[in-house]
Amino acid sequence: MPTARSQLWRDPALPWVESRRACHSRACYKAHSHPTFSIGAVDAGSSCFSGAGDGQEHLTPGTLVLVPAQRVHACNPEPGQAWSYQMLHVDAGWLAQLRLESGLAAARPGAPARISREPALYREFCALNDLLFSAASSREKEAALVAFLGDHDFSAQPASLAAPSPALEMPSLRGLIEHIEAQDLAHLSLEQLAGQAGLGRYQLIRAFRAATGLTPHAYLLNARVNRGRLLLRDGLALADVAYQLGFADQSHFQRVFKAHVGVTPGQYRHVQ
Structure with a gap:
């Protein structure tokens, strides 16, 4: 059985971002939310993505999940199985300013999660995360992050049926x-x-x-x-x-x- 392993990346020079990679993981998570905009990638195995309700979506390798700040969600391996994944967290305020500079709308906190099954976008994300975990300079990593997040209109990706956006009506x-x-x-x-x-x-x-x-x-x-x-x-x-x-x-x-x-x-x- 392959050994499970996990890596975290942070850089004091880039306090608005952190990333995580896990291989052959069987860890399960409670439903939760982040104060950050998060991008998850399924690398191997398959997982169940769920939101605030009872709905679930099955994610296969090459899938990206785009989760706005405060969007309740959980992503766990299929029962009895292991999976490998990546997770990037970006400060919501920093991202909103970058998207404004890029002429793109930032996902508001609590907006629906979105699912991408575009192979090219998955490959770009993997290349970005590989760079973050490398010995490249902080400036090179920042430039790559700015380019990736500014190049893509994530709102064009399909909204997740498992994580719609309930309204705070009161x-x-x-x-x-x-x-x-x-x-x-x-x-x-x-x-x-x-x-x-x-x-x-x-x-x-x-x-x-x-x-x-x-x-x-x-x-x-x-x-x-x-x-x-x-x-x-x-x-x-x-x-x-x-x-x-x-x-x-x-x-x-x-x-x-x-x-x-x-x-x-x-x-x-x-x-x-």
């Missing part, structure tokens, strides 16, 4: 999500969130799940993991990050983090 929910992102995530409770939204707890769970694809509890866990990534990148110790984010202990933080990110907090923090 202004109170839009305000609540902004409130969550700005608060001390360690101490927010369901009761506090319901009060902030002017809803009962059960009403909030139903409305929040319909609007985001996650329950308030799952959304808070996801937000804590995303904030944990930032704290780990700043070099904070694992125990300090777990404490700041309100996890019961370091091992609890490690379990939740790996279920969302695919690597342990220690592995994530030590990438140079």
Whole structure:
């Protein structure tokens, strides 16, 4: 049986981007979202891509998945199988500015995910990611990223049926999500969130799940993991990050983090 392996790439000179490659992986992820625009590529094996609802799409090698910020999704191998994939994360604000310069619309946070099965686009993405993991200079990598992201109108790709865009129809929910992102995530409770939204707890769970694809509890866990990534990148110790984010202990933080990110907090923090 081939050995599973995973690589992370970051560069302090390019803080708005990071990439990951996994080979022969059997890891499964909980439904989650990122504050970044993300591009995933299936290299080998096949996987199931799902969104906020019950729908699924089967992805085969050579497929790209384009996931806007805050779009709830999960991509996991077929049951009992392994797969190989790549995942690029780009800061949503940085990308929006680049797309503006390029005359292209940036996918708004929460927009539908899109699926590309174009062989040429997949090959270009693989070449870009190979360059990111190489010993090339930061300037060369930045130029390649700018060219790739500015050259392609991702909105022309078909929208994923498994990850449509539920609407935040209630202004109170839009305000609540902004409130969550700005608060001390360690101490927010369901009761506090319901009060902030002017809803009962059960009403909030139903409305929040319909609007985001996650329950308030799952959304808070996801937000804590995303904030944990930032704290780990700043070099904070694992125990300090777990404490700041309100996890019961370091091992609890490690379990939740790996279920969302695919690597342990220690592995994530030590990438140079």
